[in-house]
Amino acid sequence: MKLSELISPAMRHTGMGAVMNGASFVTRLLPFPQPTLMVGPGSSARLGESIAGMGYQKILIVTDAIIVKLGLTKALTQALEAGGVAYVVFDRITPDAPIPLIEEGLAFFKEHDCDAIVAFGGGSAMDAAKVIAVAANNPKPLRALAGYFKGRNSPVPIYAVPTTAGTGSEVTVAAVVSDPERHKKLVVMDLRVVPRMAALDPELMTGLPPAITAATGIDALTHAVEAYLGKWATAYTDSMALSAVGMIFENLPVAYADGRNLAAREKMALASTYAGLAFTRANVGYVHAIAHQFGGLYHTPHGLANAIMLPHVLDYSAPVATARLAQLALRAGLGREDESEDDLADRFIAGVRELNRRLGIPTTLDALREEDIPALAQAACEEALLGYPVPRYMDQATCEAIIRKVLPRAGAGDADAAPRKRKTAPRKAATKAAAKTAAKTASTAKKAAPRARKPRTVA
Ligand SMILES: NC(=O)c1ccc[n+]([C@@H]2O[C@H](COP(=O)([O-])OP(=O)(O)OC[C@H]3O[C@@H](n4cnc5c(N)ncnc54)[C@H](O)[C@@H]3O)[C@@H](O)[C@H]2O)c1
Ligand SMILES: [Fe+2]
Numbered sequence: 001m002k003l004s005e006l007i008s009p010a011m012r013h014t015g016m017g018a019v020m021n022g023a024s025f026v027t028r029l030l031p032f033p034q035p036t037l038m039v040g041p042g043s044s045a046r047l048g049e050s051i052a053g054m055g056y057q058k059i060l061i062v063t064d065a066i067i068v069k070l071g072l073t074k075a076l077t078q079a080l081e082a083g084g085v086a087y088v089v090f091d092r093i094t095p096d097a098p099i100p101l102i103e104e105g106l107a108f109f110k111e112h113d114c115d116a117i118v119a120f121g122g123g124s125a126m127d128a129a130k131v132i133a134v135a136a137n138n139p140k141p142l143r144a145l146a147g148y149f150k151g152r153n154s155p156v157p158i159y160a161v162p163t164t165a166g167t168g169s170e171v172t173v174a175a176v177v178s179d180p181e182r183h184k185k186l187v188v189m190d191l192r193v194v195p196r197m198a199a200l201d202p203e204l205m206t207g208l209p210p211a212i213t214a215a216t217g218i219d220a221l222t223h224a225v226e227a228y229l230g231k232w233a234t235a236y237t238d239s240m241a242l243s244a245v246g247m248i249f250e251n252l253p254v255a256y257a258d259g260r261n262l263a264a265r266e267k268m269a270l271a272s273t274y275a276g277l278a279f280t281r282a283n284v285g286y287v288h289a290i291a292h293q294f295g296g297l298y299h300t301p302h303g304l305a306n307a308i309m310l311p312h313v314l315d316y317s318a319p320v321a322t323a324r325l326a327q328l329a330l331r332a333g334l335g336r337e338d339e340s341e342d343d344l345a346d347r348f349i350a351g352v353r354e355l356n357r358r359l360g361i362p363t364t365l366d367a368l369r370e371e372d373i374p375a376l377a378q379a380a381c382e383e384a385l386l387g388y389p390v391p392r393y394m395d396q397a398t399c400e401a402i403i404r405k406v407l408p409r410a411g412a413g414d415a416d417a418a419p420r421k422r423k424t425a426p427r428k429a430a431t432k433a434a435a436k437t438a439a440k441t442a443s444t445a446k447k448a449a450p451r452a453r454k455p456r457t458v459a
């Protein structure tokens with residue numbers, strides 16, 4: 001029997017909420033480290049100059065072959081050379097770095113007698129680097145490092161240069177890798193995996209293809225939104241999350257349409273870091289719980305999985321998160337302060353759907369198969385129930401139904417974009433974009449049954 005099955009439905013709604021609220025006191029007390037940030041064009045070279053002055057014997061740069069081929073590591077390595085510090089490059093990381101690859105990286109680290117690591121790339125390279133850093137000082141099987149604070153000794157010093165604007169891994173306590181044998185993602189959580197310094201260099205991101213820009217950008221949005229809606233949110237995480245949401249709605253479409261726009265790239269890099277600062281403290285929710293299962297089983301890119309699920313999970317959370325969704329709508333520029341919270345909450349969810357559409361995000365997941373849904377839902381429910389302070393827990397059947405909405409044959413996705421039942425008539429939209437999305441939402445709403453605002457008891 002799975003651990004989550006031992007927790008009754010009633011406990012899910014009252015007990016887990018209380019447990020998670022209690023846990024928030026603990027998370028508030030934890031001394032989350034924060035890296036020194038260098039921001040702007042050329043900051044990866046400046047980071048190299050700083051590291052070169054720190055007295056390391058040999059630096060390991062962990063990255064992937066595409067990044068090296070694009071010459072993105074050059075500014076950093078030139079600065080290391082100019083500063084007279086030796087380095088070696090491990091460039092074999094692949095998306096969602098599988099355990100055997102981490103073991104290779106670890107062997108490389110030891111073979112070259114390295115004493116510090118630069119995590120250079122998207123989340124996959126950064127997280128692989130973090131796990132190598134933990135494993136280098138904690139000789140035990142890699143799987144045994146998954147979970148909270150499993151390494152007794154501190155990792156070797158980590159520095160980070162993100163090349164996607166999405167994961168926020170440059171500031172988070174998490175490292176996600178994959179276990180190909182069990183088709184699962186593993187998360188190593190430790191305050192000490194937060195890098196000491198990070199460079200947010202928009203010049204490294206100008207060649208990021210539009211589809212990756214879109215998916216990773218929505219990953220950052222999901223971090224901000226889940227952190228903002230969750231029970232561990234604090235004034236600090238709220239301010240980070242709200243800033244990130246505003247910056248993403250404004251800049252992601254620009255960076256998607258014109259990848260060379262340095263200002264938009266820099267804002268996205270900052271937004272991703274702000275979202276990382278929010279969720280590393282306030283955690284994530286069901287979007288991630290489900291996306292991790294898609295990643296483990298189908299290797300769906302993490303951001304894409306999040307983007308497909310985000311509107312559906314928001315629909316589910318909306319009845320208990322109206323006020324917070326309304327705040328998100330205001331920050332995203334999707335409505336006016338004099339509108340009702342219900343209208344604004346609807347606008348935010350419709351705005352997310354519209355943003356996905358503009359970014360070419362599909363509404364369904366091609367790889368998803370009906371027969372996999374029960375196990376995917378069970379694993380997602382367990383992940384959320386035991387780890388995430390979500391505004392509203394769901395049971396297995398509800399989770400299955402939500403996942404089923406993105407089945408390719410359903411072809412629906414957005415057909416479910418029904419706004420919650422309104423008390424008041426919809427008001428005039430504040431902006432053209434909001435008016436468009438609201439109109440679209442209203443037309444689909446006619447076809448679908450309106451949801452009741454009161455939280456449903458999902459037994
Ligand atoms: N540690 C955390 O806090 C955290 C948070 C969210 C996600 N993650 C994990 O991060 C991973 C996903 O990371 P990601 O979304 O950044 O993708 P990724 O690192 O897997 O990179 C995706 C692709 O983009 C390419 N790429 C990266 N930067 C590029 C650039 N500047 N130009 C051209 N191509 C570039 C990579 O070579 C790769 O092929 C997942 O495993 C996810 O679970 C970790
Ligand atoms: Fe994520």
